Amino acid sequence: MERRNEILKRIQDRPGITFRELARELGIGIGDLQYHLHRLEKERRVFSRKFGKRRYIFPEGFEKDLQRLIIAISTGTRRRILLLLMDGPLSQSEIARKLGISQPTVSYHMGELLKLGIVDARKDGKSVVYTLSYDPGIIARVIKEYRPGLWEKLADNLIDLLTGVGDGE
Known part of the structure; x- marks a missing residue:
């Protein structure tokens, strides 16, 4: 849960951060990040938007x-x-x-x-x-x-x- 809150805080601080940037900045493995983002999306705390080859992540309501x-x-x-x-x-x-x-x-x-x-x-x-x-x-x-x-x-x-x-x- 602590890891998930860290991810959420980074997304709130940097709305539109890409998936890769988020993984790199927090030093999180791809699978681990996917899991936590999936949970955050299910909880409707974040959402992602794909544009081109990149996935941008925003806090809900942005x-x-x-x-x-x-x-x-x-x-x-x-x-x-x-x-x-x-x-x-x-x-x-x-x-x-x-x-x-x-x-x-x-x-x-x-x-x-x-x-x-x-x-x-x-x-x-x-x-x-x-x-x-x-x-x-x-x-x-x-x-x-x-x-x-x-x-x-x-x-x-x-x-x-x-x-x-x-x-x-």
């Missing part, structure tokens, strides 16, 4: 809109795309150029963000232009409240960018 945002910011590339879109609409090629990644990679991640309802797409000639369907302030709040480690990392990156540290000089 707001649906916030679930989608947490899933969206769970991968670095999607998070970087969202941060770019906070400045305004961009085409797929602009996103690829600014992030230094291929257009097929951008296309894949934009498809995932579209499925989650985080971005909107509109055709503009031969290009597709993407915009956020969420207020940027809400996205920033979710990162700050539910993934404070990401917030600190983003702040460090901004400081490095502004001071020229870490650019090889």
Whole structure:
């Protein structure tokens, strides 16, 4: 029971944590974690949501809109795309150029963000232009409240960018 409470506490502290992250952070074997999560789900204390190849775990009653945002910011590339879109609409090629990644990679991640309802797409000639369907302030709040480690990392990156540290000089 003590182990189960430890698992529940971690899920409450980090809603949207993936199954693998939870196992790694708590040092729990896969079978043991599956057992306890099954019990917690039966007790209606947690629920999981599968998206792509990952299983995200939330405390019961966690707001649906916030679930989608947490899933969206769970991968670095999607998070970087969202941060770019906070400045305004961009085409797929602009996103690829600014992030230094291929257009097929951008296309894949934009498809995932579209499925989650985080971005909107509109055709503009031969290009597709993407915009956020969420207020940027809400996205920033979710990162700050539910993934404070990401917030600190983003702040460090901004400081490095502004001071020229870490650019090889």
